[in-house]
Amino acid sequence: MRSLLHLPCLVVSLLLSQFLYAQPFPVPPGVKCDECGMAVGQDSKFASEVISSSGKKLFFCDIGDMLYHFRKERGNIRISYVRDYVTGDWIEGEKALFVLNKDIKSPMSWGIAAFAKESDARKWGTPVDFSTAFTLTK
Numbered sequence: 001m002r003s004l005l006h007l008p009c010l011v012v013s014l015l016l017s018q019f020l021y022a023q024p025f026p027v028p029p030g031v032k033c034d035e036c037g038m039a040v041g042q043d044s045k046f047a048s049e050v051i052s053s054s055g056k057k058l059f060f061c062d063i064g065d066m067l068y069h070f071r072k073e074r075g076n077i078r079i080s081y082v083r084d085y086v087t088g089d090w091i092e093g094e095k096a097l098f099v100l101n102k103d104i105k106s107p108m109s110w111g112i113a114a115f116a117k118e119s120d121a122r123k124w125g126t127p128v129d130f131s132t133a134f135t136l137t138k
Contacts, residue, residue: 047060064106097128097129099128
């Protein structure tokens with residue numbers, strides 16, 4: 001009986017740890033972009049993913065598709081992840097810097113790349129923060 005009393009605490013702890021130590025989910029094989037329907041490359045530097053405010057996991061083949069999809073609904077993003085253009089490592093969208101450059105060849109030709117370091121981003125153009133990045137998809 002005593003162990004049952006600890007069950008609610010365990011459940012709450014597990015749920016909180018999921019948000020405190022959130023990590024991107026691996027891109028499932030064969031998953032389609034939630035904006036355009038194209039296959040999302042598992043190792044693509046342009047893949048992005050979002051957990052919506054309702055808890056739904058969405059995957060995108062191109063950072064531009066993710067930004068376009070949520071341009072009018074930014075409040076529906078709980079957390080997003082993008083890949084660093086230099087290293088390919090996942091980074092939180094809110095912490096990333098974004099650059100629009102026609103020489104960046106992305107899957108849907110948005111030409112938007114994400115960077116973890118400002119020095120790397122500046123090599124490709126003028127970096128903008130997550131909030132401003134939504135204006136790149138007009």
